[in-house]
Amino acid sequence: MKLYDSKTAPNPRRVRVFLAEKSVTIPVVQVDLNAKENRTPEYRSKNPLGAVPVLELDDGTCISESVAICRYFEGTTPEPPLMGVDAKDRALVEMWQRRMELEIFQPIANVFVHTHEWFKGRRPQVPEWGEACRKHALARMSWLDGELARRPYVAGDRFTIADITALVGIDWGRVTKTRIPSECANLLRWHELVSNRPSARA
Numbered sequence: 001m002k003l004y005d006s007k008t009a010p011n012p013r014r015v016r017v018f019l020a021e022k023s024v025t026i027p028v029v030q031v032d033l034n035a036k037e038n039r040t041p042e043y044r045s046k047n048p049l050g051a052v053p054v055l056e057l058d059d060g061t062c063i064s065e066s067v068a069i070c071r072y073f074e075g076t077t078p079e080p081p082l083m084g085v086d087a088k089d090r091a092l093v094e095m096w097q098r099r100m101e102l103e104i105f106q107p108i109a110n111v112f113v114h115t116h117e118w119f120k121g122r123r124p125q126v127p128e129w130g131e132a133c134r135k136h137a138l139a140r141m142s143w144l145d146g147e148l149a150r151r152p153y154v155a156g157d158r159f160t161i162a163d164i165t166a167l168v169g170i171d172w173g174r175v176t177k178t179r180i181p182s183e184c185a186n187l188l189r190w191h192e193l194v195s196n197r198p199s200a201r202a
């Protein structure tokens with residue numbers, strides 16, 4: 001099997017952090033997004049949407065979508081569990097993972113897509129929408145700060161995929177100066193905690 005990755009891109013980093021937590025290493029193929037290697041017919045035959053990451057299995061099956069790839073490895077390498085341990089816990093981790101994706105990661109992605117030079121000529125840009133998403137992301141960070149007053153990690157007492165999604169999204173925000181507000185002491189404490197895990201360097 002191999003992972004189609006792009007070293008500086010946030011979505012593949014979610015998978016790399018997940019794999020590092022599981023101590024799983026697999027062959028990696030770097031896809032150069034600047035050179036539009038992800039737009040070639042060959043790459044699109046693996047993911048018609050032309051995005052990284054993609055996990056290609058030995059039988060040729062291609063799995064894209066970061067969380068779907070993580071789900072595969074949660075099944076093949078259950079320890080340590082990163083997506084919940086029983087029915088209730090799995091549902092709660094999924095709830096928090098989706099909240100982190102929809103309310104933190106995606107708005108921060110939208111700031112980048114709609115305001116950053118890199119996407120000029122690649123996607124239609126609506127800078128006003130980018131700024132609205134920045135406001136939304138900052139408001140959601142304040143909300144998350146309140147949640148983290150009650151527990152160490154996003155979904156409870158244990159590090160999970162919800163922390164990975166939030167960490168990668170928040171780190172991505174640096175590129176567009178969408179940073180954790182200084183008054184968010186709990187979120188800053190959490191960010192330091194998860195950034196100090198060896199997996200955060202993946």
Ligand SMILES: N[C@@H](CCC(=O)N[C@@H](CS)C(=O)NCC(=O)O)C(=O)O
Binds near residue numbers: 052065122
């Ligand atoms: N929903 C997908 C998003 C994948 C995605 O948007 N990947 C970005 C890199 S972070 C990409 O390949 N962008 C290249 C492009 O849009 O040209 C996932 O969860 O993996």
